[in-house]
Amino acid sequence: MKNIDSFPGGYHPDYDPPVRGDNITAERYFSKEWMQKEWDHLWTKIWHVGGHISDVEEPGDWVRHNIMNESVIMIRQEDGSIKAFYNACQHRGNRLVFSDIGGGETxxxxxxxxxxxxxxxxxxxxxxxxxxGGNPCGKLKLVELQCEIWAGFIWYNMDPEAKPLLEWLDPLPEMLAGYQMETQTRTLYLTTEAPCNWKVIRDNFNESYHLPTLHPELATFVEDDYKNTHFQSYQSGHNVMVMKGHQPSTREIPQEFCEPPLDVVLEYWGLDPKDFEKRPADARIAIQKAKRETGAEKGYTFFETLNDAQLTDYYHCTLWPNFTLTLSADGFQVLRSEPHPTDPEKCIFDHWFFNPEVEGRDVVETPCGPKPFEDAEHETIVYGEKSLGFVADQDLSVGSSQQQGLHSRGYTGGVLTGQEKRIQRFHELLNDAVGVGPT
Ligand code: FES
Ligand SMILES: [Fe+2]
Structure with a gap:
């Protein structure tokens, strides 16, 4: 295990690569030239999540993924594998399918x-x-792309020279194996068109500096002091932030009591919130112990494969360049931003949530409240008409205002805090990927 055993407690220089200090230029957020560069050098080279294995249970079932003006179909095969093809007829190029999912012999x-x-x-x-040229039946084939599965997601890559998926994901598959993501059920499946460039959302997920201001409610349950938060960045471009959970923030004056929802969780695990007065930060370790001792009998058999920290904490993993996983023992979130097909000032934002199976539980908690424990239908929301979950709403609420400010002649590239280093690294990797070099 590559130093992962020292994570999250330790520091390893390999996981804290230096940054150059490139200027985060404004035009990347709104220029069509940048958008084209990203298509040519980024989106056509990376591994994309095209769907989930639950979308294609039977041979012949397919799921479609559109990225900008490209479209890919992933089809379950007779042998259980999944193949990906461009969604373009080899006769005269007509697009073949027009919905998210479907199935059949042909x-x-x-x-x-x-x-x-x-x-x-x-x-x-x-x-x-x-x-x-003769009868093409049995000979002519749709153009196939690399396609692999990890964590229950179907990934494809348009670059025939791309590294195998697991190598590209390193070191996350080993680090996150205990969550058994592939066994969890997608109970929330939302998509919207958000009024900002895809990178505005990336920047948000690449820092936790905004938690005290944008998500103050989380302080009763999450340690949001950056001095007690662990950050790691990998050569692959992915990064991880681990925040301690099931304890209040120690950022300012330490809290004296366990406030909701921490008190409710303590009670659920057989602990008395009063025992943690004056020392609410101790709730985290007590809950870890209670989960370890009584989890299996309460139906949480999957706790066995999680380490103690994973029983209470939040592993916020931002995969290069645009796919975020926030994992906890209660389930995991997918937060993805993708470019709009034509408008660099908009993006496609996905918010999914997955719950593990708990014996006897048919209603589960999601970022949008309680939901039935079953595969959710895909819901496309008109931005602003319906909630995407209150934390996601708070994050997106600054998307359009930041997008406006980035256009100002008064924006000169920004000044970052140390804890926002992942933003700096993201933009430097992007500069290199699209070929503009240091800015
Ligand atoms: S374009 Fe003619 S059959 Fe598809
Ligand atoms: Fe946020």
Whole structure:
């Protein structure tokens, strides 16, 4: 295990790469030239999450993912594997599918009716004998992309030269294995079009400096003092922030009592909140012990594979460049921002939540309140019309105002705090990826 055993308590220089101090130039947030550079050098080179294994349970089931103007279909095969193909008919390029999910023996093109098998091979064509070069059935194939599975997600990459997925994800698969993400159920499945560039949201998830101001409610349950928060950045571009949970913040005057919801959680685990008066920060270790001792009998059998810190804390992992996982013992969140197809001042924002199975529990807590423990339908929300969860709403609320400020001649590249180093690193990696070099 590559120094992960010293994590989250320790410091390792390999996981704190130096930054150059590049200027975080404004045009990257709104210029079409930047958007094109990102398409040419970033989106066409990285591993994308195209769907979830629960979207494609039977052979022939498919899930579609659109990224800017590209579209990819991932299809479950007879042998259980999943293959990815560009969503473009090999006859004259017509897009083949137009919904998130679907299934069947073949995919039929709506233009001239060519039928494509689940393996991407052409099965049937009108007047096949008339096709120039001979009958293409059984020979012609949709263009295939690299496709792999990790953590229950279906990943694809448009770059045939890309590293294998697990190598690209290093060291996260080993670090996060205990959560058994692949066994969890997506109970929240929301998407919206947000009024800011995708990187405005990335910057937000690459720092916790905004917690006291934007999410003050969290201080009763999460240690949001950066001095007690662990940050690591990896060569791969991914990074992790671990925040202690199940204890109040010690940022200012330490709290004297366990306030809601911490008191409720203590009681659930058989502990008396009064015992933690004057020492509420001790609640975290007490809850870890109680979960370890009584978790299995309460139906939380999956606790066995989590370490003590994972029983109470939040592992906030931002995968390069745009996919964030926030993991806890109660479930995990996906927070993804992707570029809008044409407008650099907008983005596509996904908020998903996954819950582990707990024996006898058919209603679970999600960032949008209680939900049935079952696969959620995909819901596309018109931004502002409905909540995306109160913490996500708070984060997105500054998206449009920051987008406006970044246009000002008064924005000169910003001044960061030390705890925002991951933002600096993100932009330097981006500068290198799109080929502009240090700015
Ligand atoms: S474009 Fe698909 S069948 Fe003609
Ligand atoms: Fe936030």
């Amino acid at each position: 995919i039929t093109c709506s233009y001239h009716g060519w039928k494509w098998g689940k393996d991407g091979v052409l099965k049937q064509a009108q007047n096949a004998e008339d096709v120039v």
